[in-house]
Amino acid sequence: MSEFCLKTIGAPSLEELRNSAAFPRREDFMKGPIAVIECIEEIPCNPCETSCEKGAIIVGSPITNLPRIDFEKCIGCGFCVAACPGLAIYIKDYTYSEQEARISFPYEYFPFPQKGDIVQLVGRKGEKVCSGTVVGIQNGKKNDRTAIVSVIYPKIFFDEVISMERIKNKS
Numbered sequence: 360m361s362e363f364c365l366k367t368i369g370a371p372s373l374e375e376l377r378n379s380a381a382f383p384r385r386e387d388f389m390k391g392p393i394a395v396i397e398c399i400e401e402i403p404c405n406p407c408e409t410s411c412e413k414g415a416i417i418v419g420s421p422i423t424n425l426p427r428i429d430f431e432k433c434i435g436c437g438f439c440v441a442a443c444p445g446l447a448i449y450i451k452d453y454t455y456s457e458q459e460a461r462i463s464f465p466y467e468y469f470p471f472p473q474k475g476d477i478v479q480l481v482g483r484k485g486e487k488v489c490s491g492t493v494v495g496i497q498n499g500k501k502n503d504r505t506a507i508v509s510v511i512y513p514k515i516f517f518d519e520v521i522s523m524e525r526i527k528n529k530s
């Protein structure tokens with residue numbers, strides 16, 4: 360087991376995730392934007408399942424089942440990202456371009472980043488990974504106060520990046 364994991368820092372390691380049923384395999388990432396669920400604790404929760412109009416997320420019964428995704432059905436729409444109370448879902452697109460990948464993750468801080476901003480991207484321990492360029496922010500009513508920020512970043516950091524550093528208030 361790697362030095363950090365769910366038990367030591369409360370965040371799963373890549374190794375733990377790759378052993379979980381919901382985590383995409385390489386070939387799943389090759390088909391375009393897909394949802395990635397980093398939820399590996401058995402808790403009574405299923406908004407991810409009910410938010411997916413494509414029926415791609417399965418929790419089933421009992422409700423403590425870990426969510427699974429049918430990547431054939433997932434279109435990367437992002438509805439499940441805003442619906443997850445644990446902020447445990449993001450969308451990743453390995454096929455964005457030759458050199459860059461795209462990630463769309465939940466963001467619940469003010470101020471929001473703006474399109475075109477260069478932001479610091481972070482990994483599962485909150486560690487700095489690389490910088491990326493904001494290419495979109497979704498903050499519609501359907502998102503229920505959880506904005507979804509989309510950022511493009513170098514593909515060589517594809518697996519490591521899961522979110523961005525919070526932008527500090529200017530005061």
Ligand code: SF4
Pocket residue numbers: 393394410411412413414415416428432433434435436437438439440450
């Ligand atoms: S991204 Fe859209 S289609 Fe894919 S699992 Fe989430 S809600 Fe369903």
Ligand code: SF4
Pocket residue numbers: 396397398404405406407408426442443444445446447448
């Ligand atoms: S909604 Fe989020 S926290 Fe709840 S089961 Fe789904 S992925 Fe896990």
